[in-house]
Amino acid sequence: xxxxxxxxxxxxxxxxxxxxxxxxxxxxxxxxxxxxxxxxxxxxxxxxxxxxxxxxxxxxxxxxxxxxxxxxxxxxxxxxxxxxxxxxxxxxxxxxxxxxxxxxxxxxxxxxxxxxxxxxxxxxxxxxxxxxxxxxxxxxxxxxxxxxxxxxxxxxxxxxxxxxxxxxxxxxxxxxxxxxxxxxxxxxxxxx
Amino acid sequence: xxxxxxxxxxxxxxxxxxxxxxxxxxxxxxxxxxxxxxxxxxxxxxxxxxxxxxxxxxxxxxxxxxxxxxxxxxxxxxxxxxxxxxxxxxxxxxxxxxxxxxxxxxxxxxxxxxxxxxxxxxxxxxxxxxxxxxxxxxxxxxxxxxxxxxxxxxxxxxxxxxxxxxxxxxxxxxxxxxxxxxxxxxxxxxxx
DNA sequence: GCTTTAATTATACAGTTGTAGATTTATATT
DNA sequence: AATATAAATCTACAACTGTATAATTAAAGC
Numbered sequence: 001x002x003x004x005x006x007x008x009x010x011x012x013x014x015x016x017x018x019x020x021x022x023x024x025x026x027x028x029x030x031x032x033x034x035x036x037x038x039x040x041x042x043x044x045x046x047x048x049x050x051x052x053x054x055x056x057x058x059x060x061x062x063x064x065x066x067x068x069x070x071x072x073x074x075x076x077x078x079x080x081x082x083x084x085x086x087x088x089x090x091x092x093x094x095x096x097x098x099x100x101x102x103x104x105x106x107x108x109x110x111x112x113x114x115x116x117x118x119x120x121x122x123x124x125x126x127x128x129x130x131x132x133x134x135x136x137x138x139x140x141x142x143x144x145x146x147x148x149x150x151x152x153x154x155x156x157x158x159x160x161x162x163x164x165x166x167x168x169x170x171x172x173x174x175x176x177x178x179x180x181x182x183x184x185x186x187x188x189x190x191x192x
Numbered sequence: 193x194x195x196x197x198x199x200x201x202x203x204x205x206x207x208x209x210x211x212x213x214x215x216x217x218x219x220x221x222x223x224x225x226x227x228x229x230x231x232x233x234x235x236x237x238x239x240x241x242x243x244x245x246x247x248x249x250x251x252x253x254x255x256x257x258x259x260x261x262x263x264x265x266x267x268x269x270x271x272x273x274x275x276x277x278x279x280x281x282x283x284x285x286x287x288x289x290x291x292x293x294x295x296x297x298x299x300x301x302x303x304x305x306x307x308x309x310x311x312x313x314x315x316x317x318x319x320x321x322x323x324x325x326x327x328x329x330x331x332x333x334x335x336x337x338x339x340x341x342x343x344x345x346x347x348x349x350x351x352x353x354x355x356x357x358x359x360x361x362x363x364x365x366x367x368x369x370x371x372x373x374x375x376x377x378x379x380x381x382x383x384x
Numbered sequence: 385g386c387t388t389t390a391a392t393t394a395t396a397c398a399g400t401t402g403t404a405g406a407t408t409t410a411t412a413t414t
Numbered sequence: 415a416a417t418a419t420a421a422a423t424c425t426a427c428a429a430c431t432g433t434a435t436a437a438t439t440a441a442a443g444c
Contacts (some may be wrong), residue, residue, distance in 0.1 A: 033308060
């Protein structure tokens with residue numbers, strides 16, 4: 001019997017390794033800041049493998065966004081039924097934006113790539129297809145889509161300011177204080 | 193009588209022109225995205241003038257941030273006494289983040305440069321020295337600094353999402369709806 | 385064990401970046 | 415009008431970028 005899906009030197013594993021390295025680098029440095037050689041080195045291959053497996057840097061970026069967007073770290077549709085959603089959302093956001101944490105989410109990728117027009121357009125597309133839509137579907141009441149978008153904006157804003165830029169006192173503040181301040185804000189948007 | 197401050201070919205005007213062109217380009221494309229030749233062309237000079245007048249791209253960036261930070265477009269300390277501050281802040285933010293508007297503020301510069309470590313550090317310094325401090329001084333009540341920082345984060349987040357990325361429906365939403373949704377959010381943070 | 389085929393690398397190219405040194409140009413003073 | 419001086423440019427360089435082509439290497443099937 002002949003096996004068709006034979007993996008020599010494990011092509012599938014290499015592809016995954018590149019994708020994972022790209023996610024990390026894009027999240028840290030954005031589309032422009034992450035070089036192909038750097039991404040490839042993170043996957044223990046040479047830069048040419050990237051183009052072999054993904055065609056171009058742009059296509060790689062799009063695929064990375066697909067992956068990071070499909071599992072939201074916060075405000076998941078399932079969690080939207082919870083009674084203390086506003087507070088749990090606030091505390092998840094504060095926890096994740098701790099400095100030492102690796103920025104592992106689509107927001108980092110998107111925000112750090114906002115200055116590049118092509119990358120920003122790809123990111124917008126992916127956000128609209130992914131999180132934004134499922135979130136606004138789950139929210140109740142009038143102007144659900146707008147409220148969802150503002151919610152995402154606040155999450156994004158806090159993440160950049162706290163984690164990337166590291167604004168004082170956001171970066172050094174007592175996490176509990178931040179949660180207490182953010183909770184009523186989120187509550188306004190979730191419950192109206 | 194001999195005049196000491198003689199300007200040949202108007203050095204001062206050239207310096208200002210470069211600074212202004214740099215502000216525009218940095219706001220649009222961020223630190224990495226704005227090339228020195230491009231910035232220089234916007235001031236009708238060659239790229240070498242930039243280094244002559246500012247020493248390096250980094251120093252130019254720092255000086256641009258000094259200028260854009262010293263005149264806040266929103267949440268000015270003077271306006272903080274106004275009764276309807278939350279609403280006027282919301283409506284100013286919505287008005288300014290209209291797509292056609294040129295991004296003329298320090299937030300754009302900062303956000304688009306967040307992916308570059310050096311640039312992000314310079315930006316953080318300037319924000320802390322400038323707007324952040326005056327704003328938290330003006331806010332009343334407990335945790336004023338934290339509330340001010342969250343306020344700035346929300347402004348930043350809405351700006352990126354609405355203007356730079358152009359998320360639907362934030363970009364196309366009815367401005368009045370957005371103002372109505374943002375006002376109670378800002379009110380929570382301003383008045384507690 | 386040899387051949388085939390796919391995974392991986394090596395080399396190279398054209399473009400861009402920030403910047404340095406030498407040179408040219410314009411202007412104010414003599 | 416000639417000269418001194420500062421403004422502006424020209425040329426160039428070394429480092430980087432994404433990517434294309436050609437060569438090499440390793441493993442599967444016979």
